[in-house]
Structures are given as C-alpha cells and as structure tokens.
Amino acid sequence: MLIPVGYADYILRWSVSGDTELMQSHIGLDVGGAGGDYDEVLDEASVAFSTRMNAFFSDEVILVETELVVGQDGGDPLTFQKVMGTTGTDSAFPLPPNVAVLIKKNTASGGRRNRGRMYLPGIGLTGDVTPAGVLGGTLAADISTAMELWRADLLAAANTGPLTPVILHSEVPSLPTVVTQLSCEPKVATQRRRLRP
Numbered sequence: 639m640l641i642p643v644g645y646a647d648y649i650l651r652w653s654v655s656g657d658t659e660l661m662q663s664h665i666g667l668d669v670g671g672a673g674g675d676y677d678e679v680l681d682e683a684s685v686a687f688s689t690r691m692n693a694f695f696s697d698e699v700i701l702v703e704t705e706l707v708v709g710q711d712g713g714d715p716l717t718f719q720k721v722m723g724t725t726g727t728d729s730a731f732p733l734p735p736n737v738a739v740l741i742k743k744n745t746a747s748g749g750r751r752n753r754g755r756m757y758l759p760g761i762g763l764t765g766d767v768t769p770a771g772v773l774g775g776t777l778a779a780d781i782s783t784a785m786e787l788w789r790a791d792l793l794a795a796a797n798t799g800p801l802t803p804v805i806l807h808s809e810v811p812s813l814p815t816v817v818t819q820l821s822c823e824p825k826v827a828t829q830r831r832r833l834r835p
Contacts, residue, residue: 639806641709644670645814647806648683649705652760655698657735661759665743666806666814667792669708671799679798680706680720686791688724690784691758694777695726699760728762733826735759739773740827741785743805744819752815754805757827771826778822785820 641647646669651662672679684704695701701724708716739761743754761781766774792801804814 639808640812641666641707641715641806642813643709643711644668645709645804645806646676646679647707647715648680649707650684650687651702651704652695653700653702654696654732654735654760659735660702661735661738663756663758665754665756665817666804667706668800668802668804668814668816669706669798672801673798675798676706676708676716676718677720679795679801680704680718682795682798683792683801684720684722686795687788688722690788690791691781692724693727694758694762694781694784695760696728696730696732696762697726698732699726700724701726726760726762730762730766732760733763733767736829737763737771737826738829739763739781740823740825741781742819742821742823743803743817744821745805745815746818747815751807751809752805754815754817755827757829763826767826771828773822773824773826778824781822782820785822789817789820 651660701722706718738757738759741756745752803817
C-alpha cells in the first residue's frame with residue numbers, strides 16, 4: 639500500500655482478554671489540510687471513533703492505541719501514536735478473535751480497486767449473531783449509523799480541517815479514492831488463519 643504526500647494510514651489496535659496478539663484495522667485519511675499537525679489529526683480521529691463506537695465493543699476488549707502513518711515526499715513515512723486504553727462498554731462476551739464485523743468502504747467509483755473494507759474485532763456479538771453468522775436485530779444498522787457519524791466527524795474536524803476517509807492503493811501512480819459511505823455488512827467476516835498457531 640502506497641501513502642502519497644498529504645495522505646495517511648490510520649490504524650486502530652485492540653487487545654482482548656486472554657490473547658497476547660493485538661488486532662488491528664486500517665483506513666486511509668486525507669490529511670493535506672492539517673498543516674502538518676498530525677498529533678492533532680490522530681487525537682481528533684481517535685476521540686471521535688471512541689465516542690461513536692465504544693458502546694458496541696465488548697467490555698473484554700480494549701482499544702489499546704491508534705497510529706497515523708503519514709506519506710512523505712521521499713524518505714520513510716512519519717509515524718505518530720496515541721495511547722488510548724479505552725475499554726468497551728457492551729457486557730456481551732466477544733466472539734473469537736478470528737471473527738469480526740465487516741465495514742464496507744463505499745466509493746463513487748466503480749471497479750474492484752475502488753472498493754475497500756475494514757474489520758472491527760471485539761464487537762459484543764454473542765447474543766446478537768445467528769449460527770449462520772448473521773447479525774441480529776438492528777445491530778448492523780446501528781453500527782452503520784455510528785460509522786457514518788464518525789465519518790461526518792472526520793469531515794467536520796474543527797482543529798485540522800476535513801479529514802476525508804480514502805482508500806489507499808498499491809499501484810503507481812494512483813491517487814487514493816474518496817470513501818463516500820461506511821456501512822456494516824449484515825454477516826460477520828472470518829479470518830481462518832487466526833485459528834492456526
């Protein structure tokens with residue numbers, strides 16, 4: 639994945655009770671209007687995410703840290719980290735670490751390369767998912783609403799200018815694709831290799 643100048647990879651990392659391996663998720667951000675204040679970018683994105691999403695995460699799960707990897711014109715990317723230590727507030731026990739809620743990064747452009755996804759592990763799902771892996775009740779819709787509110791918070795970031803979510807690509811040259819919607823899939827996603835030692 640390439641990170642052009644003016645863009646960044648925003649990373650969230652969680653821990654779950656009994657598992658020493660951190661789980662993580664990514665989304666690209668347009669940080670060109672931040673004036674180089676990347677610590678503030680990280681703070682605004684992270685606080686807004688916790689505000690909108692913390693209620694969905696199990697109280698067995700902790701958002702340990704967030705990280706911003708900023709593209710540079712030559713040289714290695716710049717890296718900034720924020721210690722979070724935010725525990726989820728949902729009393730439901732989380733599903734195994736190889737199972738996650740799937741968030742689609744929708745765009746206005748067609749083609750496979752202009753579609754993306756991010757995984758949210760540790761959501762309190764046990765009582766709200768069927769044996770077929772389908773989210774029960776209004777959980778998928780509620781998560782979609784919260785993720786869209788987070789996207790709106792990023793676009794309205796007061797201290798850094800708009801932080802537009804994007805899909806970062808691996809091709810050269812290739813500008814990132816703007817994400818127009820974040821939506822929760824009705825069925826959970828699995829990562830089989832996480833079951834292997």
